[in-house]
Amino acid sequence: MAELEPLVEVRNLKKFFPLSGGVFRKVLGYVRAVDDISFDIYKGETLGLVGESGCGKTTTGRTILNLIPATSGQVLFEGRDVTNVGRGEMRDIRRNMSIVFQDPMASLDPRITIKKAVGEPLLVNGIARGYRLRQMVLELLEKVGLNEDHLNRFPHEFSGGQRQRICIARALALRPKFVVMDEPTSSTDVSVQAQTLNLMKDLQDEFDLTYLFISHNLSVVKHMSDRVAVMYLGKIVEMTPKDIFQDAMHPYSAALVSAVPVPDPTLRGRAQVLAGEVPSPINPPSGCRFHPRCRFATERCKEEVPELRDMGDGHLVACHYAGELDLGYKEVLESEGVKMEA
Amino acid sequence: MAVEESQESVDTIEEIEMDPSLVLDVKGLVTRFYTYEGIVKALDGVTVQLKRGDTLALVGETGCGKSVTAKSIMRLVDSPGRIEDGQVLFMDEDGPKDLLKITEDEMRHIRGNRISIVFQDPATYPNPVFKIGDQIAEVIMLHQDLSLDVVKNKIEDLEEAIRSMPEGLDYDEAVDRLEHYKSLLDNPPEPTLNEKKQAAKRKAIAMLDLVRMPSAAQVANQYPHELSGGMRQRALIAMSLSCNPSILIADEATTALDVTVQAQVLKLLNDLKSELDASIIIITHDLGVVAETCTTVAVMYAGVVVEYADTEELFSNPVHPYTTGLLEAIPKLTERIDRLKQIEGTVPNLINPPTGCRFHPRCQFATEKCANERPVREEVKPGHWVECWHPQGSMKGRK
Numbered sequence: 001m002a003e004l005e006p007l008v009e010v011r012n013l014k015k016f017f018p019l020s021g022g023v024f025r026k027v028l029g030y031v032r033a034v035d036d037i038s039f040d041i042y043k044g045e046t047l048g049l050v051g052e053s054g055c056g057k058t059t060t061g062r063t064i065l066n067l068i069p070a071t072s073g074q075v076l077f078e079g080r081d082v083t084n085v086g087r088g089e090m091r092d093i094r095r096n097m098s099i100v101f102q103d104p105m106a107s108l109d110p111r112i113t114i115k116k117a118v119g120e121p122l123l124v125n126g127i128a129r130g131y132r133l134r135q136m137v138l139e140l141l142e143k144v145g146l147n148e149d150h151l152n153r154f155p156h157e158f159s160g161g162q163r164q165r166i167c168i169a170r171a172l173a174l175r176p177k178f179v180v181m182d183e184p185t186s187s188t189d190v191s192v193q194a195q196t197l198n199l200m201k202d203l204q205d206e207f208d209l210t211y212l213f214i215s216h217n218l219s220v221v222k223h224m225s226d227r228v229a230v231m232y233l234g235k236i237v238e239m240t241p242k243d244i245f246q247d248a249m250h251p252y253s254a255a256l257v258s259a260v261p262v263p264d265p266t267l268r269g270r271a272q273v274l275a276g277e278v279p280s281p282i283n284p285p286s287g288c289r290f291h292p293r294c295r296f297a298t299e300r301c302k303e304e305v306p307e308l309r310d311m312g313d314g315h316l317v318a319c320h321y322a323g324e325l326d327l328g329y330k331e332v333l334e335s336e337g338v339k340m341e342a
Numbered sequence: 343m344a345v346e347e348s349q350e351s352v353d354t355i356e357e358i359e360m361d362p363s364l365v366l367d368v369k370g371l372v373t374r375f376y377t378y379e380g381i382v383k384a385l386d387g388v389t390v391q392l393k394r395g396d397t398l399a400l401v402g403e404t405g406c407g408k409s410v411t412a413k414s415i416m417r418l419v420d421s422p423g424r425i426e427d428g429q430v431l432f433m434d435e436d437g438p439k440d441l442l443k444i445t446e447d448e449m450r451h452i453r454g455n456r457i458s459i460v461f462q463d464p465a466t467y468p469n470p471v472f473k474i475g476d477q478i479a480e481v482i483m484l485h486q487d488l489s490l491d492v493v494k495n496k497i498e499d500l501e502e503a504i505r506s507m508p509e510g511l512d513y514d515e516a517v518d519r520l521e522h523y524k525s526l527l528d529n530p531p532e533p534t535l536n537e538k539k540q541a542a543k544r545k546a547i548a549m550l551d552l553v554r555m556p557s558a559a560q561v562a563n564q565y566p567h568e569l570s571g572g573m574r575q576r577a578l579i580a581m582s583l584s585c586n587p588s589i590l591i592a593d594e595a596t597t598a599l600d601v602t603v604q605a606q607v608l609k610l611l612n613d614l615k616s617e618l619d620a621s622i623i624i625i626t627h628d629l630g631v632v633a634e635t636c637t638t639v640a641v642m643y644a645g646v647v648v649e650y651a652d653t654e655e656l657f658s659n660p661v662h663p664y665t666t667g668l669l670e671a672i673p674k675l676t677e678r679i680d681r682l683k684q685i686e687g688t689v690p691n692l693i694n695p696p697t698g699c700r701f702h703p704r705c706q707f708a709t710e711k712c713a714n715e716r717p718v719r720e721e722v723k724p725g726h727w728v729e730c731w732h733p734q735g736s737m738k739g740r741k
Contacts, residue, residue: 052600052601052602052603053600159688160404161688189403189404189627189689190403190627190629190668190671190672191403191667191668191671191684191685191688191689192403192688193671193672194671194672194682194683194684194685195684197673197682198681198682198684201681216600216601218601218675219630219672219673219674219675220673222673222675222678223673223674223678223679223682224673243678245675245676255602256601256602257675258605259601259602259604259605260601260630260675261601261604261605261608261628261630261631261632261633261634261635262630262633262634262674262675262676263629263630263632263633263657263669263672263674264633264657264674264676265633265634265653265654265657266654267633267676268633268634268635269634271605271608271609271634273602273605273606273609274602274605274606277570277572277573277603278600
């Protein structure tokens with residue numbers, strides 16, 4: 001991985017949302033949505049970002065695109081700091097980055113036709129107009145499996161899967177280098193999800209795209225990504241180019257992986273049921289944020305914040321005892337006769 | 343497994359025959375919605391069985407009729423919907439009943455009491471303006487005769503008082519009263535409304551305890567917005583289990599929850615099933631949840647149960663092309679594949695569903711026959727039913 005060139009470099013990124021209350025809207029505290037995370041996204045790869053709701057996945061994605069300003073830290077896109085540029089320059093950078101949102105119905109204006117929706121980025125940036133614009137839109141729609149008949153239709157005339165494909169076409173209109181996929185398939189059915197995921201892989205090859213793939217669905221993330229980052233309460237706890245299902249080293253990742261229902265009845269009952277729920281990001285636990293729910297937690301975990309450490313081959317883990325713990329799920333799997341691929 | 347080949351329909355209510363190992367036997371259920379655009383043929387002959395103590399999964403994609411099946415069983419289909427045909431046989435305490443033939447009054451006795459349902463979105467279902475405990479108590483008061491509980495609670499309180507002997511308690515009087523209440527156990531008197539309310543509240547707290555709610559007594563006095571999603575879902579499960587139903591229907595009960603919380607709730611449902619001797623119907627689109635929790639699976643497509651089998655059998659030996667396609671379309675944690683197999687096309691519009699087999703336009707094995715004739719439900723193996731003219735999978739080349 002070392003020889004790869006980073007496209008996006010995230011350095012100590014923080015995003016706090018103020019909580020205000022009282023008569024004078026005084027700031028009472030902060031929701032620490034993203035709390036000091038750093039990572040690189042290399043050219044041409046897909047970085048998967050997983051975690052439960054409220055862990056800061058979406059905020060991370062949006063802060064990287066500067067859709068919401070960062071509280072502190074840097075995001076370098078091709079060496080330029082996105083968090084600290086003028087509006088004109090930002091507009092220039094933004095052509096190269098794009099986003100696909102979770103709910104395609106909410107991200108398409110119900111009153112404008114698909115032709116206009118997909119053509120808008122091209123028109124606004126002065127790339128094409130008139131007949132040329134129509135041709136470009138049609139080309140984009142054909143790339144995502146729609147045709148000429150669809151050009152003048154409105155969003156409500158499409159199915160959920162088609163709408164998501166329209167959003168993908170729009171995101172690709174300016175030929176960006178980097179696309180944030182924010183839960184692109186979480187509102188679609190299994191058979192449509194397979195179509196969308198395959199399409200995204202094909203487009204990645206065709207347009208040489210780099211993806212940040214955000215999802216709460218571990219199986220989908222694993223399928224799509226070259227590397228997977230696991231987030232918990234605003235922190236990245238583990239990041240690995242390896243198979244997260246087999247090689248999870250952080251107790252949280254291991255529990256998360258084990259809790260995913262696998263469509264194979266022979267693997268039943270391997271879930272390590274975590275007690276309690278995710279604590280509030282307003283007042284996160286001291287030290288390691290996972291310690292109140294971790295069965296291996298010691299005194300040290302309560303006081304000292306674990307740093308991301310490289311455990312070899314770019315496998316980063318933020319746990320004081322990474323590699324020393326018996327996470328106890330591999331044995332279960334092997335005893336069930338699951339093939340562990342190399 | 344119930345074998346109900348010949349349609350021995352047209353029976354009067356007294357003559358209902360039902361396999362004693364089943365608690366629910368749905369035969370040929372047809373539900374339609376009469377909308378402005380046309381008639382939506384939501385269910386087109388759904389046939390499923392639920393065995394006592396089993397967990398049945400109704401699995402399928404959006405719009406395949408999973409939830410309508412559940413609502414039809416509960417007779418909760420609203421206008422413009424209408425249940426047009428079929429039987430829903432339910433084994434009640436006093437013998438089998440056809441839920442589609444009994445009166446609304448009788449149905450009201452069954453709904454929430456003998457069969458109860460937990461809906462998908464825990465944010466919308468508990469009434470936001472009432473306390474959790476009161477909402478559970480309401481169900482209990484409506485369906486249960488609490489006179490015995492009232493007496494039992496009094497005995498419990500007195501015994502506790504005698505044990506701890508607080509200041510100012512007349513011991514002899516307390517013992518006398520205890521004797522008095524004990525004599526009432528066989529023939530409890532009609533309690534006052536207040537006594538009933540207290541007993542119901544107490545039971546509600548016990549129910550919250552049963553669903554492993556931390557500090558149940560405190561939660562009973564809280565409003566739904568004060569609880570997290572997982573806790574709300576637990577409270578709803580407590581509510582639906584409070585009358586000891588013989589069937590619990592969980593309609594996408596864990597879909598809105600995170601995986602770790604989902605694992606907690608699924609484990610809870612499984613534990614409670616054996617504790618309370620109930621049978622469960624889980625409605626889901628997640629085949630992972632099915633594999634993890636269910637004993638029997640009914641795969642639905644466009645208002646039809648296309649395949650019905652034991653979980654192990656279905657996952658190791660799927661024969662309907664739709665089931666196979668569905669299983670191959672999900673990315674799996676346990677293996678790495680470059681491309682997912684996809685089922686081409688989309689779910690059909692049920693106003694104008696395809697003729698013959700409803701899956702034929704998307705099926706790679708479809709023939710002329712599939713387009714013209716509806717497949718006959720047939721048993722490919724004992725307990726493994728399929729509706730398909732050309733069952734594939736490992737059954738390939740069977741005919």
